[in-house]
Amino acid sequence: DARVTQTPRHKVTEMGQEVTMRCQPILGHNTVFWYRQTMMQGLELLAYFRNRAPLDDSGMPKDRFSAEMPDATLATLKIQPSEPRDSAVYFCASGFLGGRVLGNQPQHFGDGTRLSIL
Amino acid sequence: DQQVKQNSPSLSVQEGRISILNCDYTNSMFDYFLWYKKYPAEGPTFLISISSIKDKNEDGRFTVFLNKSAKHLSLHIVPSQPGDSAVYFCAASAPSNFGNEKLTFGTGTRLTIIP
Numbered sequence: 001d002a003r004v005t006q007t008p009r010h011k012v013t014e015m016g017q018e019v020t021m022r023c024q025p026i027l028g029h030n031t032v033f034w035y036r037q038t039m040m041q042g043l044e045l046l047a048y049f050r051n052r053a054p055l056d057d058s059g060m061p062k063d064r065f066s067a068e069m070p071d072a073t074l075a076t077l078k079i080q081p082s083e084p085r086d087s088a089v090y091f092c093a094s095g096f097l098g099g100r101v102l103g104n105q106p107q108h109f110g111d112g113t114r115l116s117i118l
Numbered sequence: 119d120q121q122v123k124q125n126s127p128s129l130s131v132q133e134g135r136i137s138i139l140n141c142d143y144t145n146s147m148f149d150y151f152l153w154y155k156k157y158p159a160e161g162p163t164f165l166i167s168i169s170s171i172k173d174k175n176e177d178g179r180f181t182v183f184l185n186k187s188a189k190h191l192s193l194h195i196v197p198s199q200p201g202d203s204a205v206y207f208c209a210a211s212a213p214s215n216f217g218n219e220k221l222t223f224g225t226g227t228r229l230t231i232i233p
Contacts, residue, residue: 004161031219042225043162043207056220091161097219106152107221109161 002026004110006092012116018080021113023092024073032075033093033107034060034067043091049075050097082117089114121145122210124224132232137195139227141208144189148210150218153182153193156205156226165206166193195229203231 005024013019025032033048047057047067057067064083069075079086093107123142131137139153149170154162168175168182168191175182181194195202205226211218 033221035223043209043223045220045222048219050219093161095219097217106164106167109154109163111159111161 002108004092004094004108006090006110006113008113009111010114010116012118013082014118015083016081017117018078019082019086019115019117021077021090021092021115023075023077023094023110025075025092025094026108027073029094029096029108031095031097031107032069033095034075034077035091035093035109037089037091037112046077046090082115084117087115087117119144120225121148122208122222122224124206124208124227126227127225128228128230130230130232131198133200134197137193137198137202137229137231139193139195139206139208139229141191141193141224142189143191143210145210145212145222146189147212148222149213150211151182151184151191152209152211152221153180154207154209154223155202156207162207198229198231200231200233203229205229 007022031050034046035043037043046060049069052069066078089112091112093109095107096105152167153165155165156162166177166180166182168184184191205228207226208224209221
C-alpha cells in the first residue's frame, strides 16, 4: 500500500529553535496539504500545494512558518523561531486533484509529527 | 468560528449495536462531505464520502446520511465492532477552481465499542 511518509515522528526542542518537518507524498499525487491538530481546534489546514505550486497558505502564521516543495517527492514545513504554542501534531496529506473533469480522490494522511516546544 | 461541528466529544456503544455519529455545518457553500477515522498515533484514514446531490451513501457497514435543509450529516455503523473504536472526523468542502480540495474538519468524536 502506498503511504505518505512523515519525518520525524516526534520532535522535542526548546523555544527559539528552528524546526523542520518533512513529508514524502504518494507517488502520482499532485496535491500536498499540511494540517495541524490541537485539542482545541481539531484539524486545521495550514497550507497546500498543487503541482508543487503553493495554492493557499492562509491558515499558516506567516511570520514564523514557511512551507515549500523543493521537488515532487518532498514537502517541508519549517517553524523559526518555534514557540510553546506551536506544540501540536502536524499532519501531511496528499491527493490527486483532477478538478471537475478528472475528479478528485480523497486525501491520504501520513502518521504525523508530534512536536513539543519546551 | 467552527464551520463544521461535532458536538459529541465521545460516544460509547455496545458491540453489535448501531453507532450514530453526528455532524453539523454552517457554510451553505459546502457540497462535499467526508468521514475520516483515526487511531492513536496514526493519521486519519478516509472512510466514506457523500456529495450534496445525494442524501445517502452506503459502503458495507457504513452509511452516511445528508440532510441539506438541516445542514446535518450522520454516519451510521451497523453492526459496531471493537475495531471501530477510534476518533471519527467529519469534513466538508466547497467547490473551487480545482474542485473540492480544501477540507474543513470538525473536532472529532471518540467512539468506544464495548465488547
